[in-house]
Amino acid sequence: MFQIRIHGRGGQGVVTAAETLSIAAFLENRFAQAFPSFGSERTGAPVVAFCRIDEREIRLREPVLKPDALIIQDPTLLHQVDVFSGLAPDGYILINTTRSFDALGVGEFVRGFHATHLCTVPASELARKHVGRPVPNAALLGGFAAVSGRVSIDAVAEALRQKFSGAIAEGNVTAAREAYEHVRQEIKEASHAKAG
């Protein structure tokens, strides 16, 4: 089972991201479960949502306590909420930012992690460019497809089209695809740096 925890703020589409990711996994014939951490539905308040992906039926109903991957929709949460709780050193971290892990002040924490598992993507900027609003969730899902390889970018695109419609859907798909390429490039550079 692969477990994803998404941290963000009310209004950033955190819950929608988890749901969309579960649809993408479902479209690839996997079992998936998505649910929010309930209660903080106010705009701007810290929000957590979860997604599990497996080859067989998922029965577990506890929150994701030991995530395999973290998606951080808002980097201001890094020093406010214990976002890294339970994450193993071989886990994946994807942060919505234009800055580096070091510049965000978490470079020390991720020292032992695989360089190719640590990615950043300017998701809010991509969303502003393609959707017209800085809602970073779709772009981050594109980035997640690239860094984790757990769902294909085509499945993410199809899931976005199921969740949204018309121009919003297409804008989100474009943002997701650009984020996917961005993260793929990042991973390529990280693995080259490692090889060099």
Place this chain on the structure above:
Amino acid sequence: MLKQVEGSRAVAEAIALCRPEVICAYPISPQTHIVEALGEMVKRGVLAPCEFINVESEFAAMSVAIGASAAGARAYTATASQGLLFMAEAVFNASGLGLPVVMTVANRAIGAPINIWNDHTDAMSQRDCGWIQLFAETNQEALDLHIQAFRLGEELSLPVMVCMDGFILTHAYERVDMPTQAQVDAYLPPYTPRQSLDPSEPVSIGAMVGPEAFMEVRYLAHVKQMRALELIPGWAEEFRQAFGRDSGGLLHSYRSEDAELIVVALGSVLGTIKDSVDAMRERGIRIGVLGITCFRPWPHDAVRAALAQAKQVVVLEKSLAVGLGGIVSTNVRTSYTGDARAVRTVIAGLGGRPITRTALESAFTQALEGSLEALSFLDLDRSVVERALAREREVRRSGPIAENILRDLGVVGARIR
């Protein structure tokens, strides 16, 4: 057709397939997305003929459902938490009058203190109201149980409450197999009321009944519920043959054939329990599960048979009978033929407290070692409790408990668990 949808959406679509003629709801929290989706379907004309009535309160919602059902319409509503309490008087009336209303209860805690999260206190508060109460383990079972509920209720002329865990199921996206209209039509015939108000053939429903007959009327309500126990397994079997799924029935045993310890529970927590049981079985521990699907009527004989071999029983329940302990476990004890002291109560998940595998396995291990108390509270923070008790000992006017505890804990927003 397989779909990845929210639990509430899945139930709404299943309800629509059951062709309800009247849906009423009070559109405010604690309401579910279920009636929201149904309201939309009625408005778009996808669900027709059906009247969607926005009422002024939950009390009105049940009252309108009663009126509609008495007039011969298939009636549905949904509620939870304080909403269920607010309609309580009418809830008793629906069953007392023998009207087959179907209602979803998206289980939530009851205040005070205010809490919107999941537990079973709402449904348990109405356990003696005369309705059939079914508890769903998954969203698939939730939608399947609603289809069975109309069949069951209309055949017996009894209302049915389908309980599904609020948030944990209602807000969860997971895979469901949505039946076709033809499948549901074949399983659920059009509603033919056993009694209905008809101006051309006037009758009274709901007359005053004095001491000369009240006992008999109530006794017959009990007889009807006992009949339900006989009929429910057959309908579940028929459902299995038509839809290919083992949903519904009275109860479900899991890996319990040779189990020394059987864990009894209701609702979605059964999934987490089964994962715990699988892990413990791998370590050679003989542990199994008994999931109660039908809580009212209480399946006395079936529970007795299911627990016959167990040396120990742990009842894990999401409600607390303050001043007694467990509600489900009190029922289980009446059906357990072994020493009643072997039935232990674990209260868990109140007000949305996550129930984790780690905590469950620790409690089950304690039960096997004989160190689990007769009544215990999973993941209870003792230090918080001690601090509150100390404060009350020291200061007579120590202030409101809930607010004091929140102050002790500091900001709790955005905690993962």
